Amino acid sequence: MSGLGISPSVMVNRIVLREGDTSTPHLAKVAKLRADLMAAADAEQAKAALLSPTGQAEPVLIDSGAVVDRLV
Numbered sequence: 001m002s003g004l005g006i007s008p009s010v011m012v013n014r015i016v017l018r019e020g021d022t023s024t025p026h027l028a029k030v031a032k033l034r035a036d037l038m039a040a041a042d043a044e045q046a047k048a049a050l051l052s053p054t055g056q057a058e059p060v061l062i063d064s065g066a067v068v069d070r071l072v
Contacts, residue, residue: 005064005065005066006064006065006066007064007065008037008062008063008064008065008067008068010065011064011065011066011068011069012030012033012034012037012068013030014065015033015068015069015072016029016030016033033072036072037062037068037071037072040071040072041059041060041062041071044060044071045057045058045059045060
């Protein structure tokens with residue numbers, strides 16, 4: 001991985017800060033976004049399994065901020 005990449009946790013924090021809603025505490029927003037991210041990753045894996053001839057698919061690897069941005 002490149003030294004210039006953005007880690008998933010940094011991207012989650014950037015997305016939370018970009019939303020600008022101050023009525024919910026920051027940690028609660030991060031937790032909700034992480035849950036949404038995991039649900040999106042599960043849905044992506046399920047979709048890939050439907051397209052696979054074996055009916056199974058590898059779990060979605062969340063290794064960069066770009067993947068977080070794409071899923072969320």
